[in-house]
Amino acid sequence: MREITADQLDDVARGAAILGTGGGGDPHIGRLLARASLGEHGPVRLTALDELPSDAAVLPVAMMGAPTVMVEKLPSVEQIGLAARTLADYLGRELTHVACAEAGGVNSLIPVAAAAQLGLPLVDGDGMGRAFPEIQMTLPTLHGVRATPMAIADEKGNRTVLDTVDNGWAERLARGATIEMGCSAMVSLYAMDGAQARESMVPATLTLCAELGRLVRSGGVAAVVDRLGGELLFTGKVVDVSRRTQAGFARGDAALSGMDGDAGSDLVLRFQNEHLVAERDGAVLASVPDLICTLDAETGEAITTESLRYGQRVAVIAAPADPRWHSAAGLELAGPRYFGYDIDPVGVPR
Structure with missing residues (x-):
C-alpha cells in the first residue's frame, strides 16, 4: 500500500x-x-x-x-x-x-x-x-x-x-x-x-490495519485470528460491565457468560483503556503485553472498551505482541505487574 x-x-x-x-x-x-x-x-x-x-x-x-x-x-x-x-x-x-x-x-x-x-x-x-x-x-x-x-x-x-x-x-x-x-x-x-x-x-x-479490515469483511473472526497468529480464547455474552473514568483513563471490568463450546464457563476482562487481563473461571488465559481483543462474534468487528454493553455476543481473541515487549525492560514498562496484577505474563505462542 x-x-x-x-x-x-x-x-x-x-x-x-x-x-x-x-x-x-x-x-x-x-x-x-x-x-x-x-x-x-x-x-x-x-x-x-x-x-x-x-x-x-x-x-x-x-x-x-x-x-x-x-x-x-x-x-x-x-x-x-x-x-x-x-x-x-x-x-x-x-x-x-x-x-x-x-x-x-x-x-x-x-x-x-x-x-x-x-x-x-x-x-x-x-x-x-x-x-x-x-x-x-x-x-x-x-x-x-x-x-x-x-x-x-x-x-x-x-x-x-x-x-x-x-x-x-x-x-x-x-x-x-x-x-x-x-x-x-x-x-x-x-x-x-x-x-x-x-x-x-x-x-x-x-498496511496491516487495512488487511485486517478486509479480512473482517470477508472472513470474520477466524480470518483475523489466523492473520495475527493468535488464538480464540472465549465466545460468550456480555452480562455485566463496570466502567469508570478515573485519572484520565477508562478503567473497569467486563464479565462474559460462555456460549457454544464455552457454555458453563465465565470470563472476566480487566481493562485500563485497553484490555489487560483475561481470566476464565479465575485462571488467567492471557495478559499484557500480548493483545487481548473483543470482536463481535458474528461480524468480526472490534468492540472497544467504551462500547461494551450488556447482551453483546463477543469473541475474545489473543495475539502475540512484538517480541521486544517480552524483554525484561518491556515487561517492566508494560507487563501485568506494572498495572498492579501480581501475576507473571501469560503470552500467546508465536
Whole structure:
C-alpha cells in the first residue's frame, strides 16, 4: 500500500480497532476526521520504515485521554495539526514525516488527518504494535528515544510544550494537563530522525490495519485470528460491565457468560483503556503485553472498551505482541505487574 485514500479508510479503521485491544479511542471518530482532511487535501503518501532517510524528521501525532470522553468531546480538524506545528516550531525543525504513536483505534487515523493537513508523507509503522494507555509505554522508550519535548493542544486553542527529565514524567505531567483540558487532547511527541524510527518502530502497521479490515469483511473472526497468529480464547455474552473514568483513563471490568463450546464457563476482562487481563473461571488465559481483543462474534468487528454493553455476543481473541515487549525492560514498562496484577505474563505462542 503506497497511499491512503478516502475509500480505504473503512478498512483501516476496522483493522485499527482490532489492534487497539479495546482502547486507542473510537476509530469512527478518527475515520470522520481523516475523511474530512483527505477530502480537502487529497490522499496521503505512505513511506515504509526501511525507506526513511536517516536525517528524516519524524513526528508522531496522537490523541491522549479517556476513550469514554473522546466519544462525546470531539476534536476539531484544525486541532489535529496544531500539536504537530507547535512542536515543530519549538524544535526549530522542518518536518518531513508524520507517524503513528500507537496502532489502534483513533490513533491510527488521527495521523492520517495530520499528514493530509501538513502535506507530508505518513510512516507505515507505529511505536507499539498495539495500543497502550500511557505515554512511556512505547518501543522508542526501550530504544532510548525521549518522549519530550512534546506539545499538547486542546479544542479551545490552548497549547503547551513539556520538556521532562524522562518519559515517565512526561506521562505524569501530560496526563495532568490533559485532565485539565477536559480529559482529551491532541499531542505530538517522540520526535525522531529516520535512523531512530527504523530501529524502534513496528513496521507496516497501517498496511496491516487495512488487511485486517478486509479480512473482517470477508472472513470474520477466524480470518483475523489466523492473520495475527493468535488464538480464540472465549465466545460468550456480555452480562455485566463496570466502567469508570478515573485519572484520565477508562478503567473497569467486563464479565462474559460462555456460549457454544464455552457454555458453563465465565470470563472476566480487566481493562485500563485497553484490555489487560483475561481470566476464565479465575485462571488467567492471557495478559499484557500480548493483545487481548473483543470482536463481535458474528461480524468480526472490534468492540472497544467504551462500547461494551450488556447482551453483546463477543469473541475474545489473543495475539502475540512484538517480541521486544517480552524483554525484561518491556515487561517492566508494560507487563501485568506494572498495572498492579501480581501475576507473571501469560503470552500467546508465536
